[in-house]
Amino acid sequence: MVNKRGLLTFASNPVIASTGVTVGPLETKKSPFSKYADKNYDDERCGLKTNEQGHAKMMEDACMIALSKLDKTPTDAEFVLMGDLVNEMTPSNFAASTIGVPYLGMFSACATSVSSLLMAALLTESGMAELVVAGSSSQHNAIERQFRYPLQYGSQKGATAQWTVSAAGVATIIPHIEGAPIITCGTIGIVTDLGLTDPLNMGAAMAPAAADTFKRHLEGHGSTVEDYDLIMTGDLGKIGFELFKTLLDRWEYDVSSTFRDAGAEYYGKHPEFLAGASGSGCSASAYFSEVYDKLLSGTYKRVLLIATGSLMSPLSYQQGDTIPCIAHAVEIQMK
Amino acid sequence: MDEKKYQQLEQQITPKPRYLKNCILAFVVGGFICFIGQFVALFYISFFDFTERTASNPTVATMIFISMLLTGFGYYKKIAQVGGAGSAVPITGFGNAMISAAIEHRSEGYVLGVGGNMFKLAGSVILYGVFSAFVVALIKTILVGLGVVSW
Amino acid sequence: MLSIFITSFIVGGLICVIGQLMMDVGKLTPAHTLCTLVVAGSILDGFGLYEPLIDFAGTGATIPITSFGNALTHGALAEAEKHGIIGVLTGMFEVTSSGISAAIIFGFVASLVFKSKGTI
Numbered sequence: 001m002v003n004k005r006g007l008l009t010f011a012s013n014p015v016i017a018s019t020g021v022t023v024g025p026l027e028t029k030k031s032p033f034s035k036y037a038d039k040n041y042d043d044e045r046c047g048l049k050t051n052e053q054g055h056a057k058m059m060e061d062a063c064m065i066a067l068s069k070l071d072k073t074p075t076d077a078e079f080v081l082m083g084d085l086v087n088e089m090t091p092s093n094f095a096a097s098t099i100g101v102p103y104l105g106m107f108s109a110c111a112t113s114v115s116s117l118l119m120a121a122l123l124t125e126s127g128m129a130e131l132v133v134a135g136s137s138s139q140h141n142a143i144e145r146q147f148r149y150p151l152q153y154g155s156q157k158g159a160t161a162q163w164t165v166s167a168a169g170v171a172t173i174i175p176h177i178e179g180a181p182i183i184t185c186g187t188i189g190i191v192t193d194l195g196l197t198d199p200l201n202m203g204a205a206m207a208p209a210a211a212d213t214f215k216r217h218l219e220g221h222g223s224t225v226e227d228y229d230l231i232m233t234g235d236l237g238k239i240g241f242e243l244f245k246t247l248l249d250r251w252e253y254d255v256s257s258t259f260r261d262a263g264a265e266y267y268g269k270h271p272e273f274l275a276g277a278s279g280s281g282c283s284a285s286a287y288f289s290e291v292y293d294k295l296l297s298g299t300y301k302r303v304l305l306i307a308t309g310s311l312m313s314p315l316s317y318q319q320g321d322t323i324p325c326i327a328h329a330v331e332i333q334m335k
Numbered sequence: 336m337d338e339k340k341y342q343q344l345e346q347q348i349t350p351k352p353r354y355l356k357n358c359i360l361a362f363v364v365g366g367f368i369c370f371i372g373q374f375v376a377l378f379y380i381s382f383f384d385f386t387e388r389t390a391s392n393p394t395v396a397t398m399i400f401i402s403m404l405l406t407g408f409g410y411y412k413k414i415a416q417v418g419g420a421g422s423a424v425p426i427t428g429f430g431n432a433m434i435s436a437a438i439e440h441r442s443e444g445y446v447l448g449v450g451g452n453m454f455k456l457a458g459s460v461i462l463y464g465v466f467s468a469f470v471v472a473l474i475k476t477i478l479v480g481l482g483v484v485s486w
Numbered sequence: 487m488l489s490i491f492i493t494s495f496i497v498g499g500l501i502c503v504i505g506q507l508m509m510d511v512g513k514l515t516p517a518h519t520l521c522t523l524v525v526a527g528s529i530l531d532g533f534g535l536y537e538p539l540i541d542f543a544g545t546g547a548t549i550p551i552t553s554f555g556n557a558l559t560h561g562a563l564a565e566a567e568k569h570g571i572i573g574v575l576t577g578m579f580e581v582t583s584s585g586i587s588a589a590i591i592f593g594f595v596a597s598l599v600f601k602s603k604g605t606i
Contacts, residue, residue, distance in 0.1 A: 149456070159352075166604070354507075372545035421505075423520065424505040467559075469562065472559055
């Protein structure tokens, strides 16, 4: 008997009708994903006064771009589901206030890209929505000062440290139409905590969560690794991704080819980014740019996206708590 | 998978810090900062009315000024990524901790932002410096009073 | 004259190596490392060992953060010698004021002049 807990199947085949991706100046220069982005900024604060305002602006622009590709305005959208990592998600709140669409804040840390996508698909599936906007974002400066140190503080980062991206990724979800990537099913993650405590090694903390969700998704939905053209995790980074593959290897999955990690690839081969990228904009901007484009062009027929998030705060790790982690999976098909 | 097994696996896969390389770099960077400091001290001894002893005060202040420039223009964290403790342990690192916090929190205003957060990293150094000095001096004063040791 | 430059480099470098080992091997955060070194500096001065190190190494001993602990203790002890136990409280910042006041003043100046940047 297969355990069906946390599994979602969307029989009505809701589709991702468009996406909007905005990236910051550093990503524009260094990231291979930036060439798929819709908009980039010269200024890390998008010309505004504070990092958080720039953060909100990136999110807002991404929403507007995704809607404009459908020739829609915010008044046509019924729901917007989004989130970020800043305290109380103020950037998303401000972005939602500007676009004025009924709003639900989503928080699954860096897995928010997929959790909001799944909830959007669910709203569409239930027949209560014709157009839902879903996405997530992060901004390096705002996240760094909240979770770590002031930007100019000199502390040596080890090989496990990841760089929070400045990017936003948004998708619009509508009921089934031909010629768009279909959200077929998904799996909601179980919070996994294997007792790791190092906030500068989040990839290692998140890898078991990703592996667990992966296994539950394949077993629950009865698929195999060979069914997919791409299995992409969110922001495990180089070390977390190694651990993830090692775990799957032990469970006798073939990890040789179809696997990728957005965080590990986000900054290409630049060594100064150490283990790679992280942040809720990382998976969102990678999934809704390159992966979406390649689904549309038919390069990928069926992909499994597993976004990972570490659900800690500066308070929790300073109090000596471990890092609880989550991973949500969504399966997207192009027919 | 249980916690212990996973933590072992994590230890295997996570690369260890390169101890020797880090130590050599810390030695070179830290030594170099002190070396520069010696030039500054020499300058104060030669051109102003300072002795080798009293020159350390203006030297420290000058080093923190240099640290401010390096921090403000974004070079200090690059030095720190290479030098590790070599840039954190000298007084320039203490300056960097306060200056970077001050710059970062300006967006919250000069009173609650700059004033309230300037000491958030360096404050603990001041606290433990002062408290340990208090305890050490108190013990020594009592011991001298009891005639156990002399000044 | 020249030898003080060499001893300064070596002693200053070695203190930093101790700090690096505390961070890499002892897995301490930079803040924990600095606090430990400061406490070590003030204890060393309690035994009268830090001043000879300054004579030997010059800025190699006065620039590392250990000298902050030393200076605090030194000020407290000097005042205690004159005024007894109350001097422990009043003398503390006598010697070390320059480091803290410089950091506060330049910190404030920097907050007026510079803007934080997320460049790598």
